[in-house]
Structure formats: C-alpha cells, structure tokens
Amino acid sequence: MITGIAYVIASALFVIGIKLLSSPDTARRGNMVSAGGMLLAILVTLIDCSGTSLAWVASAVAIGGLIGGIAAQRVEMTSMPEMVALFNGSGGAASLLVGCAEFVRAPESSWTVLLPISLAIVIGGVTTTGSLIAYGKLSGKISTAPFQFTGQGLVNGLLLAATVVCCVLFSLTLGEGSLDSARMNLLIALVVLSLVIGVTAVIPIGGGDMPVVISLLNSYSGLAACAAGFVILNNVLIVAGALVGASGIILTVIMCKAMNRSLSNVLFSGFGSAATSGGGTAIEGEAKPITPEDAYYVLEAARSVLFVPGYGMAVAQAQHVVKELAAILEENGCEVRFAIHPVAGRMPGHMNVLLAEAQVPYEMLVEPDDVNPTMENVDVGIVIGANDVVNPAARTDESSPIYGMPIIDIDRARSVFVLKRSMRSGFAGIQNPLFFCENTRMLFGDAKDSISNLAAEFKD
Amino acid sequence: METSKLIESAAKAVENSPDMISLLFILALAVFLGFELIAKVPSTLHTPLMSGANAISGITIVGAIMVLNNAGTNQTAQILGAAALGFAAVNVVGGYLVTDRMLGMFSKKAKKPEDKA
Numbered sequence: 001m002i003t004g005i006a007y008v009i010a011s012a013l014f015v016i017g018i019k020l021l022s023s024p025d026t027a028r029r030g031n032m033v034s035a036g037g038m039l040l041a042i043l044v045t046l047i048d049c050s051g052t053s054l055a056w057v058a059s060a061v062a063i064g065g066l067i068g069g070i071a072a073q074r075v076e077m078t079s080m081p082e083m084v085a086l087f088n089g090s091g092g093a094a095s096l097l098v099g100c101a102e103f104v105r106a107p108e109s110s111w112t113v114l115l116p117i118s119l120a121i122v123i124g125g126v127t128t129t130g131s132l133i134a135y136g137k138l139s140g141k142i143s144t145a146p147f148q149f150t151g152q153g154l155v156n157g158l159l160l161a162a163t164v165v166c167c168v169l170f171s172l173t174l175g176e177g178s179l180d181s182a183r184m185n186l187l188i189a190l191v192v193l194s195l196v197i198g199v200t201a202v203i204p205i206g207g208g209d210m211p212v213v214i215s216l217l218n219s220y221s222g223l224a225a226c227a228a229g230f231v232i233l234n235n236v237l238i239v240a241g242a243l244v245g246a247s248g249i250i251l252t253v254i255m256c257k258a259m260n261r262s263l264s265n266v267l268f269s270g271f272g273s274a275a276t277s278g279g280g281t282a283i284e285g286e287a288k289p290i291t292p293e294d295a296y297y298v299l300e301a302a303r304s305v306l307f308v309p310g311y312g313m314a315v316a317q318a319q320h321v322v323k324e325l326a327a328i329l330e331e332n333g334c335e336v337r338f339a340i341h342p343v344a345g346r347m348p349g350h351m352n353v354l355l356a357e358a359q360v361p362y363e364m365l366v367e368p369d370d371v372n373p374t375m376e377n378v379d380v381g382i383v384i385g386a387n388d389v390v391n392p393a394a395r396t397d398e399s400s401p402i403y404g405m406p407i408i409d410i411d412r413a414r415s416v417f418v419l420k421r422s423m424r425s426g427f428a429g430i431q432n433p434l435f436f437c438e439n440t441r442m443l444f445g446d447a448k449d450s451i452s453n454l455a456a457e458f459k460d
Numbered sequence: 461m462e463t464s465k466l467i468e469s470a471a472k473a474v475e476n477s478p479d480m481i482s483l484l485f486i487l488a489l490a491v492f493l494g495f496e497l498i499a500k501v502p503s504t505l506h507t508p509l510m511s512g513a514n515a516i517s518g519i520t521i522v523g524a525i526m527v528l529n530n531a532g533t534n535q536t537a538q539i540l541g542a543a544a545l546g547f548a549a550v551n552v553v554g555g556y557l558v559t560d561r562m563l564g565m566f567s568k569k570a571k572k573p574e575d576k577a
Contacts, residue, residue: 014516015493021509022500028563031512035556038519042552045522049529056528056538060545068554075558077565083558084511091551094520097544101527105537112480218510221517228523230483238483239490240519246494247513251506342503349506356565362504363568 006044007236013037014240018247024362041236064090077357078314081347085135085214088221092127095120095224096191102231103187114171116230118190122163123224125194126201131217133202134210138346144207153268156200163193205267207346208388212255212266214347219248251348258342260394260405290441292450295417296457302379305329306371307338308408309351312385312419316447322384323358325455332458337364339371339408341389368408381413383434384447391432416440419447508562515555521548 014037020030046057068087075083099120102113109117136142170186205213222244229237256263299305307326313319326336338360344351352365371378383390392411393400410416411434418435420442434440443450501509528541 011490015497017512017516018494018497018501018509021505021512022497022502024502024504024563024566025568027505027508027566028560031508031556031559031563034512034516035560038516038521038552038556041519041522042525045525049525052525052529053538056542057525057545060524060542061549064546064549064551065553068550068552069557071550072554072557072561077562080507080511080558080562083554084507084514087511087514087551087555087558088517090547090554091514091517091520094518094524094544094548094551097540097547098520098523098527101524101531101537101540101544104540105527105531105534215510218514218517221514225517225520225523226487228520232523232526233480233483234522234526235483235486237519237523238487240516242487242490243494243497244513244517246491247498247509250495250498251510254503254506340503347507348510349503349508352504353507353562353565356562356567359565359567361568362566365504367503 003044003048006040007234010037010041010044010236011239013040014243018243077354078317079139080353081210081214081345081350082135082138084347085131085138085217088214088217089128089131089135091221092124092131092217092224094124095221095228096124096128096194098228099124099231100187100191103183107183111171113231115167116227118167118170120224120227120231121187121190122167122194123220123227125191126198127217127220127224129195129198130202130213130220131198133199134213134217137202137205137207138210146206147203152200152204156197159193159197159200163190163197166190166193201267209259209266211343211345211347211350212252212259212263215248215251215255216263217248219245219252222246222248254342255348258406260402287435287442288440290417290443292443292453292457295441295443296454298415298417299329299334299380299454300332300458302329302334304335304378305337305380305382306375306378306410306413307336308381308383308386308390308410309338309340309355310344310384310386310389311346311350312387313447314345314350314354314385316385318384318448318451319354319358319360321448321451321455323355323360325451325458326360326364328455328458337366337371339368339410340365341368341386341408344386344389368406372409375409375412376414378410378413379415381410381416383410383416383418384451385419387432390434392437393431393433397433410434411437411440414439417443419443419445419450421446504566508559511555511562512559515552515559518548518551518555521545521552524548 013033017030017034017037020026020033099117103117137144166186166189170183170190202213222241226238226241226245229241256266307322329336338355340351355365388402390408390410391402394402394405394407397403416439418440435442524541524544528545531537531541
C-alpha cells in the first residue's frame with residue numbers, strides 16, 4: 001500500500017520535473033525534482049524488497065554509480081552526444097538483463113509475462129548495440145560514412161522477421177516443463193538477434209543523421225523500461241518509460257522536419273553516401289576572400305550581427321572566443337544574436353549547450369523562424385562551421401539533395417562572412433552556392449583563430 | 461483447446477496481477493501526457509531534455525532491484541539482476557549529474573544594455 005502510494009508520488013515528480021523543463025529558469029530545479037522522484041522510487045523498492053542481499057545491491061549500485069558519476073563530471077560539452085548515447089545503451093542493457101533474469105527465475109510464467117519479457121529483451125538489445133554504434137560514429141571511432149551493401153534491406157527484413165517469429169514462439173507456445181529448454185534456446189536467439197539488429201540498423205546511417213538516431217534510441221530506451229514494467233507489473237516503470245518514449249519520438253519528429261525528410265528516408269536511404277550526393281547543379285563563380293582587417297571595418301560599422309554556428313564551431317572549440325567577440329560587438333552598440341538550426345550539431349539542442357557553456361545568455365539564441373522574416377535587417381551574418389543549414393540551394397535548386405529543407409536564410413543578410421578552413425563541401429558533400437554569392441566573403445582559416453583575430457582588431 | 465488454454469492463462473494472469481488492463485490504461489494516458497509536456501520544452505533545452513529523459517529511463521533500476529529480490533537462491537538470476545542493477549545505476553547517476561551540470565551553465569543575461577539607457 002505505502003509502496004504503491006510512493007510510486008504514484010514518484011511518477012508525479014517525474015511529470016512535474018519535465019514540466020519545469022519548459023523554461024531555462026526552472027529547468028535545473030525540474031531535474032532535481034525528477035531525481036527526487038527516482039530516489040523515492042529506489043528507496044521504497046529497497047524497503048519493500050527487504051529480502052534482497054544488500055551486498056549485491058550496494059556493490060552493483062556503487063560500481064555503476066561511480067562509472068556514471070565520473071563520466072558525467074569529466075565529459076566535454078562537445079562530446080555530449082556520445083555520452084548520451086552511452087547512457088542510453090546502458091539503460092537498454094539494464095532492460096534486457098531484467099527481462100533475462102526474470103525468465104531465468106520463473107521460466108513457467110504465462111504469456112502475459114513472457115510477451116513483455118521478449119519485448120524488453122528485443123527493444124533493450126536493439127538500444128544497447130544501436131547506441132554503441134552511434135557512439136562509435138559520433139566519436140569517430142568507426143567511420144561516420146553510411147555503411148551499405150547490396151541486399152541490406154533484405155537482410156534487415158529477414159532479421160526482423162526472425163525476431164518476430166521468435167517472440168511469438170517464445171511467449172505464445174503453450175506447455176509447461178518440457179518446453180523449458182526450447183524456451184531457453186529461444187531466449188538466447190532473441191538476445192542475439194536483437195543485438196545484431198541494433199548494429200545492422202544503425203550502421204547504414206550517416207554521421208550527419210545522428211541527431212535523429214540518438215532521439216530514436218532515446219525513445220527506445222523508454223519503451224524498453226516500459227516493457228520491463230509490464231514484466232514485473234510495476235506502474236512507475238510504465239509511466240516513466242512512456243514519458244521517455246514520448247520525448248524521444250517528439251525529438252525524432254522535430255529533427256526529421258528540420259531536414260525535410262521522412263523517418264524512413266533517414267533510417268534507410270544512407271544519406272551522404274556516394275549514391276545520393278551526386279545531385280545538385282554545378283556552381284559557376286568565384287569565392288571572394290576577405291582579410292580580418294577588412295572584416296573588422298565591416299563589423300565595426302554593423303548595427304545588427306547574426307552568428308550561425310554549426311558543428312564546425314564545436315570541433316574548433318571556438319565557442320569561447322565567439323562569445324568574446326559577441327561581447328565586444330555588443331559593447332560597440334551592436335545587436336548580436338545567434339541563429340540555431342534544429343539539426344546544427346550532433347544532437348538536438350547541442351549548439352545551445354555549447355554556447356551556454358561559453359556563458360552566452362539564452363535570450364540571445366533564436367530559431368530560424370524567428371530570424372528569417374527580418375533577415376534583410378541583419379548587417380552581417382557570420383557563419384561558423386555551419387554549411388548545409390545555410391545552403392540556399394535548399395530553397396532554389398530542385399535537383400539538390402537537400403531541396404526543401406528549412407534553412408537559415410543568411411544569404412539574404414546585407415553581408416555574410418563564412419569562416420571556413422578550405423573550399424571543401426560540407427558533411428553531406430553538397431555544393432553550397434552561398435560561398436559564391438555577391439554579398440558573401442570567405443574568411444579562410446581555423447575558426448578559432450579567425451574569431452580571435454577579429455576580436456584582436458577591435459582591441460587595437 | 462489451445463485457445464481455451466490461452467484464455468485460461470490470461471485470466472489467471474489478470475487475476476494474479478494489479479490488473480493488466482489498468483496498467484495498459486496508465487500506459488496510454490502517460491504517453492499522451494508525455495506528448496503534451498514535451499512539446500512545450502523549448503529547443504534551447506533539447507539536449508538536457510534528452511539526457512534528463514534518459515536518466516528517467518533508468519527507472520529500470522527499480523525492476524532490477526525487484527528481480528534481484530525475487531531471485532532467491534537462483535544464481536544465474538542473481539548475476540543477471542546485479543548486472544542489470546549496475547547498468548541502470550550508470551544510467552541514473554550519470555544521467556542526472558550530467559543534466560544538472562549542463563543546466564547549471566544556462567545563464568540569463570546579467571544586465572540588458574537597453575536598461576542602462
């Protein structure tokens with residue numbers, strides 16, 4: 001009874017916690033409320049399960065908690081997507097193991113338990129290896145290029161079909177006792193199949209599409225917790241899992257919309273591979289370089305400056321000098337804003353966190369829809385390490401692979417500085433006509449150095 | 461025969477549990493609540509939302525404790541349960557701490573230049 005009430009309170013705390021996340025002012029409190037709910041649920045369960053060997057619990061929690069805690073303290077904000085992918089994977093693994101442990105303990109359960117067990121194993125398994133592959137791609141430990149081979153769709157389809165058949169056989173074939181060893185074999189088959197599917201499903205997806213994959217895996221880890229909730233018939237797992245599942249799905253949809261692509265296109269098309277990057281009209285023209293001195297004179301006179309950061313800013317670790325330049329410009333009486341595209345960076349909201357780390361107030365961050373209608377009033381647009389999200393071909397060139405994708409219309413600003421190492425095309429290998437626009441100037445070199453040089457010009 | 465057995469076992473399961481149907485009800489309502497709540501989170505906070513939600517999905521830790529408790533003397537179940545507990549603990553502790561670290565960085569504008577004028 002008391003346990004039940006405590007679970008209700010814990011669920012409510014999760015809901016309140018997420019509600020407080022709707023504003024940056026209350027978000028930190030929200031996270032603490034949510035953590036409080038978690039602590040309550042854990043303590044009450046421990047009291048309820050007084051028969052549990054405390055040595056087992058203490059050592060498992062100590063080891064896991066220590067690993068998670070140290071990782072959380074040490075991780076660089078640039079590597080946040082990798083970190084989240086790993087945490088996701090460990091959540092998936094936990095659900096998979098709960099499913100296995102419950103079956104080993106009570107193999108002769110009815111199908112109402114066996115079916116959730118098989119679901120917890122399959123969703124948990126896919127989440128585990130899928131997240132590991134995503135981690136590998138995000139951290140550059142494995143190639144970020146889509147890995148494709150002929151008949152890939154067929155192989156994935158067969159694996160999926162085999163998994164469904166195993167699930168059905170595992171949970172719905174009736175019979176007691178004698179079937180246990182067959183069931184055990186099916187369980188092992190399910191574990192292996194789900195782990196393999198996690199790999200084969202994520203490996204064909206390019207590094208640029210990782211924001212979608214992470215969001216989707218986030219959703220899966222919630223669904224796996226949900227399934228585990230049905231295994232042990234526990235409502236707090238179901239509520240929490242459903243909230244996470246919903247959150248992941250919403251973020252997935254936002255990411256897909258921001259790229260003007262369907263989820264199936266992201267998951268199966270191998271975007272960014274040689275087959276898809278051939279499109280786009282060849283561009284005639286010459287990119288016009290600019291020196292930091294000349295850029296300084298333009299910026300000195302500017303009344304409105306809009307930064308467009310991309311993943312390149314994170315790679316160059318330029319966010320701190322960018323903030324410094326922004327402060328100088330503001331002191332100079334200039335209005336400074338940062339336009340953040342939803343898919344800039346390697347996970348939803350990644351740029352916002354990087355700029356927050358550099359102490360850029362969140363009021364200065366705007367979305368494409370806020371800034372596009374008034375782009376003509378922007379004196380200088382500064383593009384730092386972003387490419388596809390400012391590519392005007394998305395508006396004008398029907399043959400471009402990214403045609404139709406909502407972009408930041410920085411080409412409509414009075415003048416545009418593009419910070420770039422070289423004239424290489426961006427992640428998806430698509431030519432960017434922005435570089436050849438009449439009002440565009442290229443500031444070649446390392447983004448961090450270029451921005452520092454600009455800031456130094458102001459100080460002189 | 462098969463079907464009747466199936467129904468029988470389902471009936472037994474429903475009888476022995478806190479009502480399977482009401483759990484499905486909870487699931488459906490929680491999904492809708494989740495959609496409503498999360499649609500209101502601004503894009504600025506999407507990364508902390510994701511890592512915070514990730515920490516919540518570590519609620520499997522409760523399941524791991526219960527499984528470990530029920531394992532009794534079954535050593536395989538004990539080991540699997542303890543491993544589940546360890547992984548869930550990584551998820552919970554790491555997830556909440558990293559979210560807190562991130563959210564601590566989000567700062568408001570200290571002073572607006574317009575206010576001075």
